[in-house]
Amino acid sequence: AQKITQTQPGMFVQEKEAVTLDCTYDTSDQSYGLFWYKQPSSGEMIFLIYQGSYDEQNATEGRYSLNFQKARKSANLVISASQLGDSAMYFCAMREYGSSNTGKLIFGQGTTLQVKP
């Protein structure tokens, strides 16, 4: 069954330190994509980073990197040098590109990150 699991409801990190947000997924498709979104209190979903199932290297976007371990079905987000503006809800999401490809994103429950000054 298609599923995204985020086991950390809330996380704290000190400003300027790195933090890892966990995400595991379940799919029977060989072709899929994994996304991370940031949702501030305003509600808008902001795209952060993408990893395709056939990508051999971990994705990086500025201070964001995705630690992709295919065999473990995990796609953890690493934020380096945390900033106060990083305080938000973070969602891991998956899209399948096989026979069930409808463009649907499947989201996890989210992790609330608070950055302490």
Add this chain to the structure above:
Amino acid sequence: DAGVTQSPTHLIKTRGQHVTLRCSPISGHKSVSWYQQVLGQGPQFIFQYYEKEERGRGNFPDRFSARQFPNYSSELNVNALLLGDSALYLCASSSAGTTYNEQFFGPGTRLTVL
């Protein structure tokens, strides 16, 4: 360039009423998806439209319907509102239908059902 726009921003309705939410995609984008996000949870997929045709439907009752217009804007309609329909409704647009493409989300419409 303007991003995805949604209207209204906030809406208060009573049980049994009907509501229409509107979404305008990014210029040039032909695909629109709708998601429902109940407080404290991740968004749940409702519909995807591409080139004015429904391409995907989530596990929502028939009270939920949508359509896409020739200019690629979209409406989400919900009939016979229930208290449980209170949520943030997000619209996302992308340039393609079913191949990989980043989905850009709008600010959402916050619906409260009393």
